[in-house]
Amino acid sequence: MKLCLSNHGLRHSGGIERYAVTLVRGLHALGVRPTVIAKAFDTTLPEYAWVDALPVRMTGVPSKLRDLYFDWRIRRFKQRRDLGPLIACNQTGAADIAICGSTHPGYLAAMGETERRSDGWKIALERAHLTNSQFIVAHSQRMADEVQRYYGIAPAKIRLMYPPVDGERFSPVPDAERARLRAELKLPDDKAVFLLASTGHRRKGLDLLADFFAKTDLPVCLVVAGRPIDIAAPHIRYLGYRNDLHNVFRAVDFTVLASIFEPFGLVGVESVLCGTPIVAADNVGCVEVIRAPGQFAFSLARPESLGEAVDRAVAAWRAKTHRIADPLATLGYDPSVEVHVKALIALAEQVRAR
Numbered sequence: 001m002k003l004c005l006s007n008h009g010l011r012h013s014g015g016i017e018r019y020a021v022t023l024v025r026g027l028h029a030l031g032v033r034p035t036v037i038a039k040a041f042d043t044t045l046p047e048y049a050w051v052d053a054l055p056v057r058m059t060g061v062p063s064k065l066r067d068l069y070f071d072w073r074i075r076r077f078k079q080r081r082d083l084g085p086l087i088a089c090n091q092t093g094a095a096d097i098a099i100c101g102s103t104h105p106g107y108l109a110a111m112g113e114t115e116r117r118s119d120g121w122k123i124a125l126e127r128a129h130l131t132n133s134q135f136i137v138a139h140s141q142r143m144a145d146e147v148q149r150y151y152g153i154a155p156a157k158i159r160l161m162y163p164p165v166d167g168e169r170f171s172p173v174p175d176a177e178r179a180r181l182r183a184e185l186k187l188p189d190d191k192a193v194f195l196l197a198s199t200g201h202r203r204k205g206l207d208l209l210a211d212f213f214a215k216t217d218l219p220v221c222l223v224v225a226g227r228p229i230d231i232a233a234p235h236i237r238y239l240g241y242r243n244d245l246h247n248v249f250r251a252v253d254f255t256v257l258a259s260i261f262e263p264f265g266l267v268g269v270e271s272v273l274c275g276t277p278i279v280a281a282d283n284v285g286c287v288e289v290i291r292a293p294g295q296f297a298f299s300l301a302r303p304e305s306l307g308e309a310v311d312r313a314v315a316a317w318r319a320k321t322h323r324i325a326d327p328l329a330t331l332g333y334d335p336s337v338e339v340h341v342k343a344l345i346a347l348a349e350q351v352r353a354r
Helices: 015-029 046-050 063-081 104-111 117-132 141-151 175-185 206-215 245-251 266-273 304-318 337-353
Strands: 004-010 035-041 052-055 086-088 097-100 135-138 158-160 192-198 220-226 236-240 254-257 278-281 295-298
Touching (some): 004 015, 004 063, 015 337, 035 063, 063 086, 063 117, 097 117, 097 141, 097 337, 104 117, 104 141, 117 141, 135 141, 175 245, 192 245, 206 304, 220 245, 245 266, 278 304, 295 304
Parallel strands (some): 004 035, 004 086, 086 097, 097 135, 192 220, 220 236, 254 278
């Protein structure tokens, strides 16, 4: 089947880029070789060999204009090369199937930021992305609601499809292997280890977590993977940027999501599939689909509830009951890549039929 994908990059990075790589892997398994339009390609990935790459160079383009330029180039590619149906993971008015993993007005509202001229450009591009497409794939009910609230999109156009996760890569390991991974990461055995995976510390709630973990007397340790941190505290460690997050999920005791704005939070499902429960704020999208004992919930509206959730988590750790025995039973949807990709192909076939 002829199919086209677009995204800022085909590489292992943030959630939407991991999503694009996962789609390519799923399409390859079904014998589909898509055309991929992106600003950057990691040519060392095996997935790079499974696509027809159309790179868009950004040299000389001002940073605030890059998304608009990328949109223009996608439109040109699609028209001149007769590409489609286009599944767009980035904002572009050329999308046939618009992936909605976030909304910019929702981000500004959650972060308490005032709209600037460049934000207006982003919102206009997002409006074209959602309005011009034939279908919108919302990665959480929260996103489906925001699309309707901020852009007036009819519900009939929206498909709620939670993002897939590679079940082979994100899976539990035997206790002996888990112990080896903990030793490799130099994680303490006498403390419950909580992981924050973050490339944007303010949005991910690092300030709240650092304040709690720096002061608590509980036997806990917070480890941060992603961007460097400027924090010196006995209960907080930096792991560096990791390309092997699946192994980090397997090694730690809990993953914590304290984001001010988190439309879904793919790391939550990835962690659970590795047998590691999450401590998550109730505004995080993935809590829609993670059941107990997969999560310990708290509310950003009540900062003290973080301590209450950590107390419950530590109690389970002390009782040695915190590990998830049956990860799939804690999820409210089927996270398999094949199911998700087949649903996208079905939408693409409807686009083609029209």
